[in-house]
Amino acid sequence: MALMEVRNLVKRFPVRGGVLNRVIGHVHAVSDVSFDVHKGETLGVVGESGCGKSTLGKMLIRLIEPTSGTIRYEGKDITTLDHVELMPFRRTMQIIFQDPYSSLNPRLTVRSLLREAIAFHRIVPRAEMDEYITNLIRKVGLRADAADKFPHEFSGGQRQRIGIARALATRPEFIVADEPVSALDVSIQAQVLNLLMDLKDEFGLTLVFISHDLKVIQHFCDRVMVMYLGRAVEMMPCLDLDEQARHPYSKALLGANPIDDPSDRRPLTILQGDVPSPFNVPKGCPFTGRCPEVIDRCREEMPPAVSHSDGHLVACWVASEGVAECQRGA
Amino acid sequence: MIQRAASNAEPILTVRNLTTRFRTDLGLVTAVDDVSFDVAAGETLGIVGESGCGKTVTSKSIMRLLPEQVTRIDPKSRILFKGVNLATADEAAMRSIRGDKIAMIFQEPMTSLNPVFRVGWQIDEALKYHTTLNRAQRRARTIEMLRLVEIPNPERRVDEYPHQLSGGMRQRVMIAIALCCEPDILIADEPTTALDVTIQAQILNLMEGLKRKLNTAIVLITHNLGVVAQVCDRVIVMYAGRIIETGSVHDIFHRPQHPYTQALLESIPKRGRREHGKRLPTIPGIVPSLHDLPSHCRFADRCRYKQDKCIAAEPDLIETGDGRAYRCFYPLNQAPAAPTVGAR
Numbered sequence: 008m009a010l011m012e013v014r015n016l017v018k019r020f021p022v023r024g025g026v027l028n029r030v031i032g033h034v035h036a037v038s039d040v041s042f043d044v045h046k047g048e049t050l051g052v053v054g055e056s057g058c059g060k061s062t063l064g065k066m067l068i069r070l071i072e073p074t075s076g077t078i079r080y081e082g083k084d085i086t087t088l089d090h091v092e093l094m095p096f097r098r099t100m101q102i103i104f105q106d107p108y109s110s111l112n113p114r115l116t117v118r119s120l121l122r123e124a125i126a127f128h129r130i131v132p133r134a135e136m137d138e139y140i141t142n143l144i145r146k147v148g149l150r151a152d153a154a155d156k157f158p159h160e161f162s163g164g165q166r167q168r169i170g171i172a173r174a175l176a177t178r179p180e181f182i183v184a185d186e187p188v189s190a191l192d193v194s195i196q197a198q199v200l201n202l203l204m205d206l207k208d209e210f211g212l213t214l215v216f217i218s219h220d221l222k223v224i225q226h227f228c229d230r231v232m233v234m235y236l237g238r239a240v241e242m243m244p245c246l247d248l249d250e251q252a253r254h255p256y257s258k259a260l261l262g263a264n265p266i267d268d269p270s271d272r273r274p275l276t277i278l279q280g281d282v283p284s285p286f287n288v289p290k291g292c293p294f295t296g297r298c299p300e301v302i303d304r305c306r307e308e309m310p311p312a313v314s315h316s317d318g319h320l321v322a323c324w325v326a327s328e329g330v331a332e333c334q335r336g337a
Numbered sequence: 338m339i340q341r342a343a344s345n346a347e348p349i350l351t352v353r354n355l356t357t358r359f360r361t362d363l364g365l366v367t368a369v370d371d372v373s374f375d376v377a378a379g380e381t382l383g384i385v386g387e388s389g390c391g392k393t394v395t396s397k398s399i400m401r402l403l404p405e406q407v408t409r410i411d412p413k414s415r416i417l418f419k420g421v422n423l424a425t426a427d428e429a430a431m432r433s434i435r436g437d438k439i440a441m442i443f444q445e446p447m448t449s450l451n452p453v454f455r456v457g458w459q460i461d462e463a464l465k466y467h468t469t470l471n472r473a474q475r476r477a478r479t480i481e482m483l484r485l486v487e488i489p490n491p492e493r494r495v496d497e498y499p500h501q502l503s504g505g506m507r508q509r510v511m512i513a514i515a516l517c518c519e520p521d522i523l524i525a526d527e528p529t530t531a532l533d534v535t536i537q538a539q540i541l542n543l544m545e546g547l548k549r550k551l552n553t554a555i556v557l558i559t560h561n562l563g564v565v566a567q568v569c570d571r572v573i574v575m576y577a578g579r580i581i582e583t584g585s586v587h588d589i590f591h592r593p594q595h596p597y598t599q600a601l602l603e604s605i606p607k608r609g610r611r612e613h614g615k616r617l618p619t620i621p622g623i624v625p626s627l628h629d630l631p632s633h634c635r636f637a638d639r640c641r642y643k644q645d646k647c648i649a650a651e652p653d654l655i656e657t658g659d660g661r662a663y664r665c666f667y668p669l670n671q672a673p674a675a676p677t678v679g680a681r
């Protein structure tokens with residue numbers, strides 16, 4: 008069953024300018040994105056910087072208001088809930104950020120940081136608070152005495168563990184992890200990934216795992232959604248990605264990623280041009296400017312997501328040619 | 338202790354016993370400790386290791402770009418380039434070498450490009466300093482360089498400011514500046530770390546092409562082992578200021594001798610069915626602080642093969658003659674009878 012159903016989600020940020028500071032245009036951060044998140048899965052979201060991953064992730068847990076579209080959680084439309092109605096979801100849905108340091112209040116000890124959220128959502132009675140915090144800290148692989156230290160006293164990897172502890176403090180079911188290991192060295196990255204895997208199993212979490220690193224996604228996630236310039240261009244089981252990716256952008260991402268084996272050298276796929284700005288998004292498919300397979304139709308019309316096989320959706324005129332015109336799926 | 342380039346080519350840069358210390362509030366720290374290596378013409382030498390292990394300090398010591406007031410390069414250190422010891426050279430000598438014979442590009446090109454000057458002006462300055470071209474010739478050469486590094490519309494871009502360019506284009510401008518004087522050595526410190534993977538591929542491709550065309554030696558500093566596997570000929574692995582292993586890229590990836598190198602390679606997430614969703618092998622603990630370095634093996638506290646000897650003394654860097662060296666009492670993958678992991 009889908010734990011979360013996202014339909015036609017859009018986020019446009021107004022851009023102001025000129026002497027009157029009028030709105031002179033919009034950043035199309037997320038454009039018409041639809042997908043489901045299954046209970047207990049880890050859904051990877053991959054794409055280059057600025058493609059809208061963080062904006063999407065924050066919308067899912069209502070840290071950012073969508074411009075339009077709907078998000079259903081366990082069947083309930085949470086898109087329009089007000090502050091009070093949203094309260095139970097604030098407990099159930101959490102986020103882990105890339106840079107744990109900037110997301111942790113430097114003036115609070117780890118204990119106070121955690122206590123805030125635990126008390127606010129009344130997770131445990133006051134008398135059990137200290138024990139709960141100690142267990143939480145141990146759970147994320149820190150020593151119990153970490154509770155009375157400040158964030159700056161920890162290394163990057165340890166801070167990320169604190170960020171994870173804070174997210175777990177409210178006993179959530181659904182966590183958006185936004186580049187949680189991108190700032191970490193590879194040996195520390197492995198520690199944190201393992202921790203996330205363990206916690207996910209132990210608490211039966213559902214994860215949306217955002218990363219620009221395809222290798223991490225391929226190792227860690229069940230399904231992957233590839234984004235380009237605010238659009239979801241392909242969605243499929245992670246294990247099929249290497250062989251089954253159909254969208255030219257997904258293929259380019261795969262081909263541009265160096266392989267960790269000097270005996271397996273091959274020319275990296277070179278995409279021409281730069282990642283375009285989401286300020287003036289072209290009509291039609293957003294990838295036309297860099298796509299090696301572009302045809303005229305791509306410049307005119309945004310291709311719909313077409314189902315290529317079970318659980319494999321591709322939004323590309325060329326890749327979907329000949330594929331039976333299935334319904335536009337989520 | 339001499340680490341010869343794998344090829345028989347004469348080294349163009351010879352670093353011996355490089356030791357760089359910093360004065361800090363907590364006392365003197367040794368960020369780079371007794372580092373020796375050679376760079377041969379036309380090769381790509383990778384320097385890898387986790388953050389803080391001394392990669393940038395090594396390269397900035399060579400370029401003498403570290404803050405004078407707090408930096409002490411040990412007098413025993415030798416950095417020999419064309420008969421000059423850069424470790425002791427004066428600023429005038431360094432200025433004629435920097436950017437001309439040895440060029441360097443950094444992770445964040447914005448910090449090395451001057452934001453208030455047009456892109457073309459910055460290349461022009463380099464050309465003015467290092468060539469005898471006249472103004473019109475320099476302008477033509479500047480545009481040619483921008484075209485060489487695949488910047489679209491170079492005639493227009495030449496008059497733009499750095500902030501008008503994307504991160505990838507700025508890095509290409511840095512490469513253009515670095516290469517406009519056809520240096521013997523290009524030191525690239527995390528040149529693609531801040532860039533998206535499709536842009537990284539463009540930059541790596543560009544560096545590779547230029548190396549082939551100009552026979553420039555490249556010292557590529559990175560923590561990205563995939564990049565190393567794809568472009569480097571030889572690799573130096575650093576840990577807490579020390580070289581702990583060197584070898585050909587194939588030896589390092591397929592037959593690592595130091596447990597740290599092995600552990601680092603294992604901790605990379607793997608593509609493919611077999612490893613999918615499995616826990617990754619990790620290295621427990623963290624890199625020791627420079628203020629608190631053990632006098633025994635610096636990796637011992639995190640090493641799964643630690644023995645009594647490892648916490649009694651620090652091993653020397655042992656050279657095995659085939660361009661390889663390791664700093665370990667109990668090296669892995671020893672030829673001919675390679676001990677199995679389980680037997681250790």
Ligand SMILES: Nc1ncnc2c1ncn2[C@@H]1O[C@H](COP(=O)(O)OP(=O)(O)O)[C@@H](O)[C@H]1O
Nearest residue numbers: 020034036055056057058059060061062063285
């Ligand atoms: N608060 C905001 N105001 C204006 N533009 C924004 C805001 N947040 C994000 N953006 C823009 O939206 C686009 C998508 O950003 P983001 O979601 O952070 O991408 P990603 O996480 O994939 O790097 C970018 O162009 C970014 O500059």
Ligand SMILES: Nc1ncnc2c1ncn2[C@@H]1O[C@H](COP(=O)(O)OP(=O)(O)O)[C@@H](O)[C@H]1O
Nearest residue numbers: 359361368387388389390391392393394395627
């Ligand atoms: N100016 C400085 N003063 C004191 N310590 C420094 C200075 N510059 C670098 N260091 C220290 O030297 C060590 C090596 O740093 P660096 O070479 O930048 O590492 P990396 O391998 O990540 O490039 C680090 O512990 C760093 O904190």
Ligand SMILES: [Mg+2]
Nearest residue numbers: 060061062186
């Ligand atoms: Mg982001």
Ligand SMILES: [Mg+2]
Nearest residue numbers: 392393394527
């Ligand atoms: Mg560095």
